[in-house]
Amino acid sequence: MGTPSRDSYDVVIVGGAIMGSAVAWFLTDLGFDGRILVVDRDMSFEKTATATSTSCIRQQFSTELNVRISQFGAEFVTHLREYMGNDPRVPQLGIRNFGYLYLADTDAFADDLRARAAVQQAAGGATRLLSRDQIARLYPFYALDDIVLGSINTRDEGYFDSMAVFEWLRRQAQERGVEYVEAEVTGIEVTGARVQSVTLSDGTRIACGQVINAAGPRAGHVAQMAGIDLPVEPRKRYSWVFKAEQPLDRDLPLTIDPSGLHVRENGGGTYQAGGHFGDDPAVAFDDFTMDHGLWEAEVWPLLATRIPQFEAIKLTHSWVGHYEMNTFDHNAVLGPHPEIDKYLFINGFSGHGLQQAPAMGRGLAEWLCFGGYRTLDLTEFHYDRVLSGAPQVEKAVI
Incomplete structure (x- = not known):
């Protein structure tokens, strides 16, 4: 105290x-x-x-203000030392621009991605809409039979410290x-x-x-x-880090699957997945209990379905965090x-x-x-x- x-x-x-x-x-x-x-x-x-x-x-948000807010976030991250008075102790940071890739499996969701992209592009975002064939050419490791459209931006979108x-x-x-x-x-x-x-x-x-x-x-x-x-309520969000027996031959965008799962590049042949499944109730502030059954029952099957190369993977660690969800x-x-x-x-x-x-x-x-x-x-x-x-x-x- x-x-x-x-x-x-x-x-x-x-x-x-x-x-x-x-x-x-x-x-x-x-x-x-x-x-x-x-x-x-x-x-x-x-x-x-x-x-x-x-x-x-x-920057792939549905409202212009949220796009512009994250644009300043990217500027602040990539110019952190300058914002902090050129303090030599402050690291020079960057963004690993593997991008976010939203995958739409219905015409309605595809229309929603188109509407969002228009907002993002009008605000200066570099969002691109991708057909299923275009996704396959850029990222041949996905299984895409159910996908009708994708949305990606590889400028100021990705991992930062x-x-x-x-x-x-x-x-x-x-x-x-x-x-x-x-x-x-x-x-x-x-x-x-x-x-x-x-x-x-x-x-x-x-x-x-x-x-x-x-x-x-x-x-x-x-x-x-x-x-x-x-x-505003605490909601559980699960994260899993895994290693692939055969790593992908290029960066994996932070892929938002229609199932609710997301997965991204982590480096060194490792990847990070996250999400929630089924009901999403409010939880106690101190409830960080991991549901260990989710990996076998939900996460791994979804990963292997979307990216067949991820059939051979090994979970290395996992954790639970909370969203501050505005209901x-x-x-x-x-x-x-x-x-x-x-x-x-x-x-x-x-x-x-x-x-x-x-x-x-x-x-x-x-x-x-x-x-x-x-x-x-x-x-x-x-x-x-x-x-x-x-x-x-x-x-x-x-």
Whole structure:
């Protein structure tokens, strides 16, 4: 249990993984001169959505704003050192552009891919639609009898070192004076429709000018502390890493199979698969139990069906992570609460938060520093839409 050095802060951020750290870093980068406290219940971050993710970035979304958000994410990743003041300690990062390949097995899904591609291309994305024959020529290892169309982008889509990005956001934020404390927030005091303080599990009360909910899969729980109904729940997502007896002769795009399985290149003859099957219920925050039967019953058969070369593979390790699923519209909830003053959201990313952290952290920092957005207008993500029942649906959720 950590102890904050003060009893009052201008900003308290609940959650210190990539979203909370992105907000903290951008606040310091924009010249915010107040005191910032980041509180997280586990500073190892090993069970966070940040640490258990697929660690990839894409622009193939169904809404223009989400495309542009990930475009900035790619720019930030590939120019990380420059954004961080040319600090020589910061690594020069790139994106391994094997791309995402969506496979459609119905005419309706194919039409949906065409509509998404039009949105992506209009925003400057490099999405290409592929016929079954074109997919076969580019990637001859797929079995494609049931496929009618594919969609791929190999520019700024693929793997990046997400943990390096997170580590440097956090490290530089701390070096610039942001205080990180390992503790659990157990209460948020709201008086007269205004946030007054947060309470830690040892009873410590911390007065705050602003509180930011960056609690990932726990975001709904943290919102309830302030009497707010936030439709964000933890949902299990499984990951498996396996080695192929005969590796593919070229990079495997992150392939989104119609079955719900996805699989990508991992390097060195190894590959990473993920997904969920059947019901997708909310789970307990601490439920990371692996269903070991899924590999034999679901995953391996699906892999071998789509890529026959994967009949001879060996599972090397697996893990379970959580999505912070926004059950309302699978999109971010960001910005101020319209009725509770000094309470802000950065939640509900439904599996695409890692790549969106730079733009979302920058946007929320702009709101705090300038009272509005200076770069991307993120207003459509505000909580107002939840209260009014007006979803901004993102269809491209994996």
